[in-house]
Amino acid sequence: MIYDISEIFYSLQGEGLRQGIPAIFIRLSGCNLGCGFCDTKNAWEKGRRKGLERIMKEIARYPSSQVCITGGEPFLQDLSPLVKALQKKKYRVAVETNGTIWQEILPDWITVSPKREALKSFRYAYDERFLKRADEFKYVITGIKDIAFIDKRITVPVVLQPVDNNRNIANRIAGFLKRHPQNNWYMRIQMHKVLEMR
Numbered sequence: 001m002i003y004d005i006s007e008i009f010y011s012l013q014g015e016g017l018r019q020g021i022p023a024i025f026i027r028l029s030g031c032n033l034g035c036g037f038c039d040t041k042n043a044w045e046k047g048r049r050k051g052l053e054r055i056m057k058e059i060a061r062y063p064s065s066q067v068c069i070t071g072g073e074p075f076l077q078d079l080s081p082l083v084k085a086l087q088k089k090k091y092r093v094a095v096e097t098n099g100t101i102w103q104e105i106l107p108d109w110i111t112v113s114p115k116r117e118a119l120k121s122f123r124y125a126y127d128e129r130f131l132k133r134a135d136e137f138k139y140v141i142t143g144i145k146d147i148a149f150i151d152k153r154i155t156v157p158v159v160l161q162p163v164d165n166n167r168n169i170a171n172r173i174a175g176f177l178k179r180h181p182q183n184n185w186y187m188r189i190q191m192h193k194v195l196e197m198r
Helices: 052-059 080-088 144-149 167-179
Strands: 002-012 022-028 048-051 066-070 092-097 109-112 136-141 158-162 185-187
Touching: 002 052, 022 052, 048 052, 052 080, 066 080, 080 092, 136 144, 144 167, 158 167, 167 185
Parallel strands: 022 066, 066 092, 092 109, 109 136, 136 158, 158 185
Antiparallel strands: 002 022, 002 048
């Protein structure tokens, strides 16, 4: 199996509930939405084609047993062979997706990050099969109006992430959560940007 890869690197997970965990990141190329606020626009471009064997050799250089498959939008490519190969080698596999493309795969963790750009195709901006499969949802908040966009049916943790760690937006999210506490909603900033990590 050949994958279109934007980059492979080792760092700490900077976002969501798994924040702070050392992980190997496999960033796949391509995206079906192209959000204006995206901070990984380089992943939209065509990457380097790499076979499964080469990918496995590259990640073996790093000490972590945690792998995060991200993008762009990783579900544009067939993830099943990659996820199975990683799990066979005892890696714990997380996948981050915008939730607009469904695949029958069983990674160890799925983060769904719905975007407004998908509302024209999906009522809640994501394929609702993820409602029972995702381990967390992550919403990038560009303004307080985005809070109304969050699907209230979600029972797993929901992360509210102020775009670019914008302090004003973060304070508005904090104020909203204090006035309207939700049992499964959390605000998280992008730790890797604060620490100026890769």
